[in-house]
Amino acid sequence: MKAQLIDVGLSSSKSIHIKKVDEFFLNSPFHFHHLCELVWVEKSFGKRIVGDNIDNFDGGDLVLMAPQLPHIWQNDELFYRKKKGHRVKATVIYFPSDFPLNLTDEQNILSPIQELIKKASRGLVFYGTTSQKVSQILSALSKEEGLTKIINFLEVIDILSHSTEYRHLASISFKNLYEEKDTDRINKVYQFLMQNFYRDINLQEVADLCNMTPNAFCRFFKSRVQKSFTQFLNELRIGHACKLIQNETYSIADVCYESGYNNLTNFNKFFKSITGFTPSKYRKKSELVNPVTSKPLNY
Structure with missing residues (x-):
């Protein structure tokens, strides 16, 4: 039973990619990929599965996941009715796990970031003042260009790497055992259960x-x-x-x-x-x- 290994559509695996989501509902299948993923849900709610963790999400949800960690976000049923006032707004950032690490060789800077990526192998959900600070930066990040965008992204990583306001999602024993041939089956099961x-x-x-x-x-x-x-x-x-x-x-x-x-x-x-x-x-x-x-x- 395997999550789908997907191509997230980046032209370069050495860059960061920012995606703004503004849809009636989320429609990505249960999947994983080769990049880190930071998700900030500005507006929406429903269920999410990250590894073997099952949880609710709501507006303000801020989650960081390392590469190869299977996940799916699914809205509650009323979003599929496409009624006014129920819409998904989110910011998703994809980036290589070594992107921040390649910018310096100073160990006092590298160590917290390396530890952050390691912890994110189980998925991390941030809360409190950390979530507030990062949300403010992400709300404007997609409008930035060039070096300013990179600087603001690195500020986000710095805030997350020094934060203690987080909890792990997947259990410490979780391992990605999914096989490509089982993608459709497990996705059907998860979506069916979350809807019924x-x-x-x-x-x-x-x-x-x-x-x-x-x-x-x-x-x-x-x-x-x-x-x-x-x-x-x-x-x-x-x-x-x-x-x-x-x-x-x-x-x-x-x-x-x-x-x-x-x-x-x-x-x-x-x-x-x-x-x-x-x-x-x-x-x-x-x-x-x-x-x-x-x-x-x-x-």
Whole structure:
């Protein structure tokens, strides 16, 4: 089950490339490539998978990924209705991992950058004042030309390399085991699950996407994703529940059923096993978190 190795369309592998996204919804498949990728989501929300990590994303999302790290961002369902007010705006920067390193041989400058790229092999999501500073620079970066663009990009890398306001995404044990022949199959499965996790899902219908028997599919899925299909689906559902539960207009029961569970007992069990908190305690904890300056809640 392999993410697609894609050509991101750079004319030179020695340069940085800035892409502005302004679309109704994100449509890239589950993929990886040979470049580092910095993603700043100015406006949008949905689900993202980076390596073996499943999480929500929202406006302000700032993620750095090293080469060869599989990933996909997918919007929530309402973006596909193309309604006014729901649109994706984002800035994506591709750059070779050695680009900043080739500009100097001073070790006191190189060491933090080398460490940043190493940590980004698992994917890093930044928050707090780091995210604020970088967002301000990125909002204007695509309009810059020549040396000014390079200087501002290097300022971003410098801020990120000295920041402590981040968390890893993929687990420390994650390895990219994907094979090219399985690209279509895993992409179909991920997109299907992200679009349908809120309802009852029959294992047979997912296995049919890959033209496999249920048993063969479960073995295939676990060998590539490095977690069972059931575990993956529960993490996807609980991740969505973590997002809903921070909105007090939803009762705990509402969150349960909106996240794909049929009864509160199962919901409470999986919620605590994945997040370490009961739903009610997670809600209380989320009320204490400042969304701008504090570390985001993880599960």
